[in-house]
Structures are given as C-alpha cells and as structure tokens.
Amino acid sequence: MKIGIIGYGSIGKTIIDNSGMLDIDVVAVYDKDYSKLSNFKISNFKICKTFDEFLDQDTDLIVEAASQDAIREYGVKILKMHKNLVIMSVGALMDEDLRDKLIKSAQENNSCIYIPSGAILGLDNLKIFQFVEGNIELTTIKNPKSLGLKDFNGRKTVFKGKASKAVKEFPYNINVAATLSLATGKDIDVEIIADSKVTENIHQIRANGVFGSIKIDINNVTFPKNPKTSYLAALSILGMIKSIKEPIKIG
CATH class of the missing domain: 3.40.50.720 (NAD(P)-binding Rossmann-like Domain)
Structure with missing residues (x-):
C-alpha cells in the first residue's frame, strides 16, 4: 500500500x-x-x-x-x-x-x-446507538496547558454542551466527541474539564439504553512534545492501516 x-x-x-x-x-x-x-x-x-x-x-x-x-x-x-x-x-x-x-x-x-477509533475504546459497540434509543455523555479531563490555558491552576469546567459546538471551541482537543457523535449518529453531550493536577488525557464515557449501560474510562498518555495528542490516537491509525490490508475484519 x-x-x-x-x-x-x-x-x-x-x-x-x-x-x-x-x-x-x-x-x-x-x-x-x-x-x-x-x-x-x-x-x-x-x-x-x-x-x-x-x-x-x-x-x-x-x-x-x-x-x-x-x-x-x-x-x-x-x-x-x-x-x-x-x-x-x-x-x-x-x-x-x-x-x-x-x-x-x-x-x-x-x-x-x-x-480511526483514535483515543476511544469500545467504539464498535457504541455504534448500536444508531439503532436504539439511549443516552450517551462524554467527560474529557485534561491539563490546562493541553487546552491552551497556560496560566491556570486548579480545576474547572471550561465547556458544557453539544459535541458540534465543542469541536469548534476546542478544534485540537476534542476529536473524541466528534468520533463518538459520528459513530452513534447523535450530537452527544460533552463536558470538558481543565485540571492542573492531571498529566494524562482522560475520557469518561457513560451510556445507557434498552441494552443496559456502558461505562468506559480511558486514561491516555500524551506525546511528550504534543500534549494535545494522545499516544493511543496515534497507535489507532496503525491498527486501522493494518486492518485495511487484512482479509478478515474484526469489530
């Protein structure tokens, strides 16, 4: 290829x-x-x-x-x-x-x-929201520097609303919200929290519906020179490229 x-x-x-x-x-x-x-x-x-x-x-x-x-x-x-x-x-x-x-x-x-699934795990299962009613929410917690807040210390919510608005206000930080929305066919609810004690990119997904409930917590290590990017997001593209070439598709 x-x-x-x-x-x-x-x-x-x-x-x-x-x-x-x-x-x-x-x-x-x-x-x-x-x-x-x-x-x-x-x-x-x-x-x-x-x-x-x-x-x-x-x-x-x-x-x-x-x-x-x-x-x-x-x-x-x-x-x-x-x-x-x-x-x-x-x-x-x-x-x-x-x-x-x-x-x-x-x-x-x-x-x-x-x-690619990017910084998310379990994306293949979350696609079920295209076919059933339910609720899905994403909370993303990052170090303020990753969100462009260089002089902030402490913890505060910097955004709460729909994914379609979040990707405009934080275009380099919230691809997870966009991927979840596209996979589920819903403009999901998003909360973004800046926390100066956090060193990883944290994504907490909560979903429930007629199938039951799903709870996913992801703590992603960041690239040392680019804290906006999760290492898992970069690795996911390797998995996708490999899967494109393979005769058996899983998930």
Whole structure:
C-alpha cells in the first residue's frame, strides 16, 4: 500500500517510524510548515513543497494528520483523485455541509473515507446507538496547558454542551466527541474539564439504553512534545492501516 501523509507531527512521525512493521510504503509527505520537513537530508519518501505536488504522487491512501482546515481545503480534492482518505481531525466532519460534500465525492469517485477509533475504546459497540434509543455523555479531563490555558491552576469546567459546538471551541482537543457523535449518529453531550493536577488525557464515557449501560474510562498518555495528542490516537491509525490490508475484519 502506497501512503501519503499530510502533516508532519506526532501522528505522521508514528506512521513513518512503523512503516516497516506495517509493510507499507510511505511515498510522500506534505506539511504547510515546510520547515518541519526541510531538515531531511535523505529520506525514502518525497518531501513535497506544495499540495499539488503531493497530490500528483502515486499513492493509494492519504492520511490527514494536520488540522480541520486541512480537511476543508484538501478533502474533496483527494477523493476526486480516486484516493482513499483517513481523517484524524474528525471534528471537521461535524460540519454537515462539508461531510455531505466528502461523502458525495467518495461515492462518485469510488473512494473510501476512514475514521480511526483514535483515543476511544469500545467504539464498535457504541455504534448500536444508531439503532436504539439511549443516552450517551462524554467527560474529557485534561491539563490546562493541553487546552491552551497556560496560566491556570486548579480545576474547572471550561465547556458544557453539544459535541458540534465543542469541536469548534476546542478544534485540537476534542476529536473524541466528534468520533463518538459520528459513530452513534447523535450530537452527544460533552463536558470538558481543565485540571492542573492531571498529566494524562482522560475520557469518561457513560451510556445507557434498552441494552443496559456502558461505562468506559480511558486514561491516555500524551506525546511528550504534543500534549494535545494522545499516544493511543496515534497507535489507532496503525491498527486501522493494518486492518485495511487484512482479509478478515474484526469489530
């Protein structure tokens, strides 16, 4: 499988570092901040200065690991080139108009859009909310620095409301809420708490319905140089890429 990566950050580096284990070929990498890539003297992949150059490369699967803006700017263009697309900045898909455009483009060009489970466990089971009535809530607890609150000490709720609003106010921190909403077909209730004593990214999912109840607590280790990103989110993309290639799909 020939892969292109948009965004050379924690997730992009994780894919490149594990490409041998996945038996994939990272063909090209693009980042709007070219300085992130300019230090490469020798590499096994094409370092692209422009998106058009990146899009022209012979790739089967493009991994977006940059931002919601990258999906808005490049998503449809990628799918029109008959390339499959993995979206990490899932919050962009809470924009219904954009989501519809991406789905239409994928259908017209025989392409697929993949959304990794990211920092969530049990996502396959939570899809049952598409078929039954019930309630699902997410509480996310992070260190204030991860939420852009550099000088805050203590604990406070910084957001309480629907996921569709949360992804706009915290576009780099709350992809979990967007993924849960898309998987369940519901604009779920979200609470975001800043806690200066917390060093991990904590996600607490509470769900109940005719099937019973579900309680999921996830304490994610963060990347040392990027506390906004959970290590589990980066690892989940490796699992997804591997599953795409496998003849048996589990979950």
